[in-house]
Amino acid sequence: MNVLAIGAHPDDIEISCAGTLAKLVQAGHQVTICHASDGDKGHYRIPPEELIPIRQGEARQAGAIIGSEVISLGMRDGIILADHEGNRTIFIDLLCRVQPDMVITHAPNDYMPDHVAVNKLVFDTTFLATLPGASKLYPNAGKVPSLYYMDNLSGIDFQPTLYVDITETFATKAEMLKQHQSQLVWLKEHDNVDVLDMMETLGKFRGVQAGCKYAEGFIQHMAWTRPNAVRFPV
Ligand SMILES: [Zn+2]
Numbered sequence: 001m002n003v004l005a006i007g008a009h010p011d012d013i014e015i016s017c018a019g020t021l022a023k024l025v026q027a028g029h030q031v032t033i034c035h036a037s038d039g040d041k042g043h044y045r046i047p048p049e050e051l052i053p054i055r056q057g058e059a060r061q062a063g064a065i066i067g068s069e070v071i072s073l074g075m076r077d078g079i080i081l082a083d084h085e086g087n088r089t090i091f092i093d094l095l096c097r098v099q100p101d102m103v104i105t106h107a108p109n110d111y112m113p114d115h116v117a118v119n120k121l122v123f124d125t126t127f128l129a130t131l132p133g134a135s136k137l138y139p140n141a142g143k144v145p146s147l148y149y150m151d152n153l154s155g156i157d158f159q160p161t162l163y164v165d166i167t168e169t170f171a172t173k174a175e176m177l178k179q180h181q182s183q184l185v186w187l188k189e190h191d192n193v194d195v196l197d198m199m200e201t202l203g204k205f206r207g208v209q210a211g212c213k214y215a216e217g218f219i220q221h222m223a224w225t226r227p228n229a230v231r232f233p234v
Contacts, residue, residue, distance in 0.1 A: 001029045001233050004100035004145070006122055008080060008114035009039045010059035010072075011180040015199050016150035017104050018062075019166025019173040020216050023234040025066045026169070032098050033063045034071040036118050041077035042186045048076075054182055062179040065172060071098075078113070082120035088128065091121045095129035096138035100145045102233075107149035107219060109157055123147065123221065146228050147221040155202050160217025162232055163210035170203060170214040 003024050007013040013021070013033050021031050039055040040048035056072055063070035073090050081087060095103075105122040106115040128134060129141035152158040166173060177199060178184070187195045206215040220227065 001101045001230075002099060003029055003031045003102045003104070004034065004095070004098045005031065005104040005150075006034045006036070006094075006118060008036050008106065008112075008118045009042065009077065010035045010055045010062075011039070011177065011183045011195075012106070012115070013104075013150075014062055014173065014177040014180065015153070015195065017216055017218075018066075018176045019169045019203070019214065020104075020164045020218075020234065021068065022066050022169035022172045022176075023164065023166065025068065027234050029233060031066065031068045032071060032100070033059070033068050034073065034094060034098075035059060036073045036080050036121075037075040037077050037114060038072055039077060039183075043182055044186070044189055046182065051182065055180075058180045058182060062176040065176050065179070080114045080117040080121075082117040082124070087121060088125055089135075091125040092129045093135045093137050095125055095141050095145075096135035099142055101143070102146045102148065104148045104150055104218070107152055107158055110152045111156070119149070127225075144225045146230075147226050148232075149219045149221065151202065151206070151217045154198060155205060155217075158217065158219070160206065160209075160219060162218045162220060163206060163215045164218070164232070164234060165207075165210065165212040165214070166203065166216050167207070167213040170200075173203075174200070 038052045134140045203214040
């Protein structure tokens with residue numbers, strides 16, 4: 001199976017679903033990680049032009065831990081707009097390039113506008129990418145992929161309908177998140193949170209719910225053509 005995980009920023013995927021991605025890779029699936037924005041505004045002292053290559057490098061290092069390609073869509077923090085033809089084109093090109101069977105992204109009620117916009121862009125373009133001539137660069141997507149939402153930041157207002165036991169890949173997930181050194185600083189200074197501790201706390205909480213040490217929670221988007229008869233593949 002070809003799996004595409006799309007976050008708004010570098011580190012979103014590592015926080016919310018990297019344990020599952022590591023399991024998918026172990027099970028022999030192809031996993032691609034994408035961030036829409038390069039995270040240019042995620043630091044108080046490093047200016048955007050210096051921060052962008054730093055964050056791209058952190059994201060590549062994190063992906064390399066599980067052997068995943070990391071794609072940046074080159075957008076900017078705070079201005080990811082969903083109802084925007086140019087942004088739709090960028091997402092359609094991504095989907096036509098990767099040809100995913102399954103997509104994981106933010107839930108529609110996560111905590112900040114870039115995440116919400118990425119959710120809308122993914123929902124819209126996973127369908128639109130299948131239309132003839134959808135992309136000028138790649139063949140149209142061969143199918144509407146199944147669509148899963150990863151947990152909200154800190155789990156607020158998110159009731160998983162599916163849990164993945166990540167006990168065996170939790171250490172890998174933590175190692176991937178640690179690659180985002182600039183964000184360990186930013187999230188402490190901007191949000192007063194130790195993001196590694198927050199990630200572990202939520203992993204334990206979802207684990208308690210699912211009867212294992214650590215888990216990640218997901219919600220499958222149920223709309224016509226998106227569900228399939230295949231169980232979540234790990
Ligand atoms: Zn984010």
